[in-house]
Amino acid sequence: MMAKPAATAEQAEVLETHAPAPAGPVKKLGGPAIWFDERIGLAKLGKASLRKVFPDHWSFLLGEIALYSFIVLLLTGLFLTIWFKPSMGEVEYHGSYQLMRGLAMSQAFESTLQISFDVRGGMLVRQIHHWAAILFMAAMTAHMLRVFFTGAFRKPRELNWLIGVGLLSLGMIAGMTGYSLPDDLLSGTGLRFTDGAIRAVPIVGTWVEFFIFDGEFPGDAIIARFYMAHILLLPAILLGLIAAHMALVVYHKHTQFPGPGRTEKNVVGYPLFPVYAAKAGGFFFIVFGVLILMGATMSINQVWLYGPYNPAQVTAGSQPDWYMGWVEGAVRIMPGWESHWGPTTWSWNVFVPFAILMGIFYTALGIWPFVESWLTGDKRPHHILDRPRNAPTRTALGVAGMTFYGLLWAGGGNDILATQFSLSLNSVTWFLRFAVFVGPVIAFLVTKRMCLSLQRADRERVLHGSESGILVRSQIGGYSEPHVPISVDEAFTLTQHRQYTPLEATPTEDEHGVKLKGPGTVSGLRAKLSAWYSGYDVAKPTAAQIAESHHHGDEDTPALPH
Amino acid sequence: MRSGSSRRRHKAARPFAVALALVLMGALYAVLSPATQVAADTGMSAQVAEGKGLFQVTCSSCHGLNGEGSSQGPSLIGVGAASVDFQMSTNRMPMARPGQQAPRRPVTYTAEEIAAIAAFVQSLGPGPAIPPSSAYDASNLDAEAIARGGELFRSNCSACHQAAASGGALPNGKYAPSLHGVEPLHIYEAMRTGPQQMPVFSAGAIPDEDVASIIGYLKELEQQPSAGFSLGGLGPVTEGFFGWVVGIGGLCLVAVWIASRGARAK
Numbered sequence: 001m002m003a004k005p006a007a008t009a010e011q012a013e014v015l016e017t018h019a020p021a022p023a024g025p026v027k028k029l030g031g032p033a034i035w036f037d038e039r040i041g042l043a044k045l046g047k048a049s050l051r052k053v054f055p056d057h058w059s060f061l062l063g064e065i066a067l068y069s070f071i072v073l074l075l076t077g078l079f080l081t082i083w084f085k086p087s088m089g090e091v092e093y094h095g096s097y098q099l100m101r102g103l104a105m106s107q108a109f110e111s112t113l114q115i116s117f118d119v120r121g122g123m124l125v126r127q128i129h130h131w132a133a134i135l136f137m138a139a140m141t142a143h144m145l146r147v148f149f150t151g152a153f154r155k156p157r158e159l160n161w162l163i164g165v166g167l168l169s170l171g172m173i174a175g176m177t178g179y180s181l182p183d184d185l186l187s188g189t190g191l192r193f194t195d196g197a198i199r200a201v202p203i204v205g206t207w208v209e210f211f212i213f214d215g216e217f218p219g220d221a222i223i224a225r226f227y228m229a230h231i232l233l234l235p236a237i238l239l240g241l242i243a244a245h246m247a248l249v250v251y252h253k254h255t256q257f258p259g260p261g262r263t264e265k266n267v268v269g270y271p272l273f274p275v276y277a278a279k280a281g282g283f284f285f286i287v288f289g290v291l292i293l294m295g296a297t298m299s300i301n302q303v304w305l306y307g308p309y310n311p312a313q314v315t316a317g318s319q320p321d322w323y324m325g326w327v328e329g330a331v332r333i334m335p336g337w338e339s340h341w342g343p344t345t346w347s348w349n350v351f352v353p354f355a356i357l358m359g360i361f362y363t364a365l366g367i368w369p370f371v372e373s374w375l376t377g378d379k380r381p382h383h384i385l386d387r388p389r390n391a392p393t394r395t396a397l398g399v400a401g402m403t404f405y406g407l408l409w410a411g412g413g414n415d416i417l418a419t420q421f422s423l424s425l426n427s428v429t430w431f432l433r434f435a436v437f438v439g440p441v442i443a444f445l446v447t448k449r450m451c452l453s454l455q456r457a458d459r460e461r462v463l464h465g466s467e468s469g470i471l472v473r474s475q476i477g478g479y480s481e482p483h484v485p486i487s488v489d490e491a492f493t494l495t496q497h498r499q500y501t502p503l504e505a506t507p508t509e510d511e512h513g514v515k516l517k518g519p520g521t522v523s524g525l526r527a528k529l530s531a532w533y534s535g536y537d538v539a540k541p542t543a544a545q546i547a548e549s550h551h552h553g554d555e556d557t558p559a560l561p562h
Numbered sequence: 563m564r565s566g567s568s569r570r571r572h573k574a575a576r577p578f579a580v581a582l583a584l585v586l587m588g589a590l591y592a593v594l595s596p597a598t599q600v601a602a603d604t605g606m607s608a609q610v611a612e613g614k615g616l617f618q619v620t621c622s623s624c625h626g627l628n629g630e631g632s633s634q635g636p637s638l639i640g641v642g643a644a645s646v647d648f649q650m651s652t653n654r655m656p657m658a659r660p661g662q663q664a665p666r667r668p669v670t671y672t673a674e675e676i677a678a679i680a681a682f683v684q685s686l687g688p689g690p691a692i693p694p695s696s697a698y699d700a701s702n703l704d705a706e707a708i709a710r711g712g713e714l715f716r717s718n719c720s721a722c723h724q725a726a727a728s729g730g731a732l733p734n735g736k737y738a739p740s741l742h743g744v745e746p747l748h749i750y751e752a753m754r755t756g757p758q759q760m761p762v763f764s765a766g767a768i769p770d771e772d773v774a775s776i777i778g779y780l781k782e783l784e785q786q787p788s789a790g791f792s793l794g795g796l797g798p799v800t801e802g803f804f805g806w807v808v809g810i811g812g813l814c815l816v817a818v819w820i821a822s823r824g825a826r827a828k
Binding site for chain 2: 134
């Protein structure tokens with residue numbers, strides 16, 4: 001009876017990957033397989049990949065949600081291109097939606113209405129496509145958080161992390177271009193936002209704006225240009241990056257959570273064929289099914305409510321899709337600062353929250369693996385994942401980043417928050433102006449303390465065992481709860497991780513006064529940051545302490561009076 | 563001619579001519595005179611008197627005994643019967659409690675009571691009268707006129723009331739309310755009187771037939787089916803919320819289930 005056992009990795013059966021006997025072409029399969037084997041070496045290919053082992057954990061499936069959403073996006077997108085007309089040429093609407101009858105609109109918007117109302121299944125596919133885009137970005141974000149908090153970006157996977165950051169930012173641009181294509185009032189307003197953000201970039205902004213829009217906003221080229229980017233350029237780059245991303249996963253082998261039998265040199269899990277193929281294949285159909293359900297039952301982007309784009313109109317509640325929401329929020333809560341120097345205007349109110357903020361955010365994401373390795377001085381490869389508590393500063397930084405992001409996110413919907421929760425729009429904005437700076441600091445401190453407390457609890461658990469759940473009353477009326485020792489497997493899981501000693505500063509000059517520089521030297525600043533990063537860990541129990549505690553435990557359990 | 567002159571000398575000719583002249587003049591007056599007073603003339607003073615009594619009980623603590631206004635509420639001289647009808651028929655007035663804005667609530671006054679107070683306020687000074695239903699009747703509009711109403715709505719109203727008329731935020735806790743389920747009469751009155759934060763859209767800016775088009779569009783919009791659950795009709799914020807909760811949340815549950823199943827049944 002162990003109350004609250006610590007969550008350790010499941011003790012899955014270790015499956016040895018046996019190499020099949022070196023025989024000729026596959027014998028059981030008939031003619032076609034042999035035909036292919038003789039031409040493209042199918043058997044060799046299959047031998048290598050079919051036995052590839054993947055570990056099991058629910059969070060490893062987040063990336064798969066993103067992959068499957070992308071496949072759904074390609075399939076539904078293909079359907080939509082059959083009818084969509086990427087033209088800003090003006091037409092008069094005579095389709096079946098009566099409330100737009102006779103209105104002047106672009107061909108892009110007219111064909112969007114046609115897909116929605118006149119093409120069989122068009123509305124469903126449009127909605128699936130949009131939900132898949134929402135899910136694609138959300139799954140990539142969740143997957144990235146999983147990779148971050150478990151340290152799966154460490155050597156040798158830094159390049160794959162960078163590819164992931166590239167996928168995330170390109171996915172955002174792909175979503176933004178797709179959002180603009182229907183040419184409804186909302187997408188046009190979003191485009192106007194993008195236009196303003198580009199224009200706010202000092203010196204080159206206006207030039208870039210004219211280059212992208214082929215003149216003044218909105219011009220008559222942008223839909224066709226975005227269409228090219230949205231259906232050709234970006235999907236091609238995304239596809240290539242996804243292929244590289246997955247090839248690297250296969251090459252590096254998948255990471256695994258710590259547990260008995262799991263080492264840096266093996267992977268414990270199920271082989272690709274048949275178990276993992278069935279799981280992953282089944283999951284594809286589930287993701288597809290959930291997206292179809294969402295498309296069928298939940299309305300999304302009802303463009304006919306917004307009407308055709310007209311630069312003179314802006315509707316209340318104009319918002320970007322969620323992945324641009326945090327940038328929208330930053331722009332909304334930024335004070336309206338602007339400088340006029342000579343003939344130039346510097347729009348800090350847009351440039352800072354848009355270009356600078358996004359630049360800092362994606363740069364910080366991209367360089368993090370290298371920063372962390374610089375802080376810890378750790379150059380070893382890692383295939384066993386961290387439990388987030390065992391990297392407290394990283395975990396705290398991650399939660400601080402999420403808090404920052406979340407508060408900006410709330411800023412992007414400040415009007416919805418105000419109307420739905422009867423708040424003052426101004427109060428929400430002013431609160432967020434301070435909270436985006438204070439909130440992450442609080443989140444950092446709280447998370448770090450929680451991680452250290454969890455480390456302490458792990459240490460206690462290893463040394464003193466688990467609560468037995470049995471209360472013993474002594475003859476003199478005292479109560480106590482005897483502890484029972486935890487299993488060896490659990491003790492291993494709780495103590496297998498490596499703890500870092502902060503880097504020590506090395507002398508800056510040798511005995512001749514010559515400045516020392518080189519890969520082995522550690523500056524004073526780096527030593528300080530290293531101590532800040534990994535100097536607070538609760539020391540995990542040593543083998544001697546564990547042995548001693550077991551001995552100690554034998555004596556005083558149960559705590560009966562003498 | 564002869565028969566005509568004999569008719570002229572008929573003894574009934576004079577009274578008949580007078581009656582004819584009166585009818586002609588009356589008809590001419592009815593056609594040409596501005597229809598400022600819609601409420602029936604008969605019993606008008608009684609209605610005003612009743613309205614004054616009600617006004618002094620329900621409105622005067624803020625608007626003053628004679629509608630002259632106080633530190634608690636604005637003067638009602640010249641706001642017109644339409645304003646009173648809008649505020650009281652949606653039960654924004656009397657206000658339940660002081661606040662940035664009076665919300666729409668289920669009506670508690672009878673139509674007669676509201677009409678009496680409206681007549682009293684109208685008697686304080688001329689203002690927009692309660693319009694006849696012909697002024698905002700949208701039942702005979704064709705599809706083009708309704709689509710035009712949609713364009714007018716998006717150009718003039720959606721900046722505050724949102725494109726789907728779901729409402730939107732204004733500074734300092736004020737808001738533009740949702741227009742779903744609002745009576746056509748009240749939409750007309752709101753445009754002409756500019757209640758609370760709303761600007762006045764006068765007949766010179768938006769003539770009656772355009773108001774009717776806007777009303778027609780809004781009423782048609784309410785009839786339109788949504789492509790699935792509307793998720794509040796609030797746009798991308800709620801869509802993103804549901805995408806995370808239903809999409810990621812639901813699929814995470816499935817992922818936990820998949821990962822907990824081994825190759826062999828346990």
